[in-house]
Amino acid sequence: MTTLRNIKTFSLGLMIVLGLAAQSKMSHAQELKTLTVAGGCFWCVEADFEKVSGVKEAVSGFAGGQVANPTYKQVVKGGTGHLEAVQITYDPAQVQVSTLLNMFFRSIDPTDAGGQFCDRGKTYTTAVFATPDQVSAANAAKAAAQADLGQTIVTPILTADTFYPADGYHQDYYKQSAIILTRFGPKSKAKAYKAYRAACGRDTRVKQLWGGAAPFAGS
Template structure:
């Protein structure tokens, strides 16, 4: 009888411990938040924000259009209304949305309404897709960016929209080792990304605008 009671007590204690651990994991997972931004080439935005402490993941995709689950070709061809966008999943206990928004504005050219850097057209324009709880922070970040630049910031603060992840070819492009044929010759995706980023003038323009305040230039 004593042995049986001991086993029952141990089993109950184990069940409680497992339950508390599961609740702790679930609670932590529920604390994660997302921020969706459009900053031109989504490869670059994804690469930049995955370096930020507290960011768990950045996913390349599309937002803001009228076509459900669009393809990359559809978006870049035009007519879907979508922008290349990145959905950033972050831990607000480590990095706050205000910080991410400040970094975003200083990683793009928010004075350009026609695209970003060498990529022209509506699908490459900038935007913040803010949830209702993020609207005030997004508007404040835009106002701060405009004050710091002394120029008109045209990046719109839009309502949160459905985010559609791009296909696997475009995810983590900046660190993939697959060999592809580019205008620079055969290169790994990682090296093709570096060549593209430099040729497109992204970092040069961001440095010109933001100087030492540019957080990712050269990455």
């Protein structure tokens, strides 16, 4: 009888522990938040922020336009109003949105209103798409970046809008092994990405602007 009672007590205790662990895991998962930014080529922004501790995922896509579910060709052709953007999913218990925003401003050329680096036109301009609870942090990060840089920052803080993920071809481009034909010859997407990033002058310009404060230059 005592043995049976002990087994029941142990089983009940185990169920409670497992239940609390599951509840804690669910609660933790529900705490994940997103930040959407536009920083020129979305391959580069995605590659940069997926390296940040506390970031769970970065997805390439489009934001700020008027056309629902735009295709990549529609966006780069112009007329949809979208910017190439990246939605960053992060754990606020591991990294604060203010940190991500400070890193973002120092990973772009926020003085350029005509595009970013070799990519020109509205599609490649910069922006922060802030939710209501991110506006204050976004404005503070912009002001701090402007003070540090000593130049006028033109990157706008916009109201967060619908984010549309790009098709699978563009996701994780920087680490894909699929072979494609490029102007550099046949290369894996990963190697093509590195060649493009170097040729576009992204890291060179970011280093010129931010020096040692640039968190991703050379990545």
